[in-house]
Every structure is written in C-alpha cells, then in structure tokens.
Amino acid sequence: SCCSTIYELDQEVGRRLAHGEQPDITEKDLTLVQAGRRVSGWNRKRCENCGYETEEDFEYCPKCGTKL
Ligand SMILES: [Zn+2]
Structure with missing residues (x-):
C-alpha cells in the first residue's frame, strides 16, 4: 500500500x-x-519558519533561508 x-x-x-x-x-x-x-509528496519538505513547501532536495528554504 x-x-x-x-x-x-x-x-x-x-x-x-x-x-x-x-x-x-x-x-x-x-x-x-x-x-x-512514487507517491507524490512522500519526501516533501516544509519550512518551519515561513511554511514554504518543496519536493526538491533543498537544504535551506529558498524563500527565507531557514535550514529545512
Ligand atoms: Zn522559509
């Protein structure tokens, strides 16, 4: 499943x-x-600071620079 x-x-x-x-x-x-x-969204990252969501393997939020 x-x-x-x-x-x-x-x-x-x-x-x-x-x-x-x-x-x-x-x-x-x-x-x-x-x-x-691949189930979409399984590796989605969400910035705790500004709420920006991305499926890319970013280490830092591209919006505010907070470490993801
Ligand atoms: Zn952010």
Whole structure:
C-alpha cells in the first residue's frame, strides 16, 4: 500500500492464506505485476519558519533561508 506496487502471490501461499494460515511470504513467492510509481509528496519538505513547501532536495528554504 505504501508504494502502489502490485505483486502476484504464489498460488500455494495464497491458498494457505485463504485457509486462515499465516505462511511466511518471501520474495520468491511474489511476482511483480505492476511497478508502483512514487507517491507524490512522500519526501516533501516544509519550512518551519515561513511554511514554504518543496519536493526538491533543498537544504535551506529558498524563500527565507531557514535550514529545512
Ligand atoms: Zn522559509
């Protein structure tokens, strides 16, 4: 849910899940179906001083110069 990537679960593992078991799901049980896109805003920085928001990797606020 965090990266919007969709995996297909191994059939056998899926069957055990459906029966109420809690099998260990490892990487080899997963087949990539759709690569997720980066969720916008996850790395957004906000200046505490003036409230300026940016997704750039600024170290200092371009508006007021406060360290982000
Ligand atoms: Zn600022």
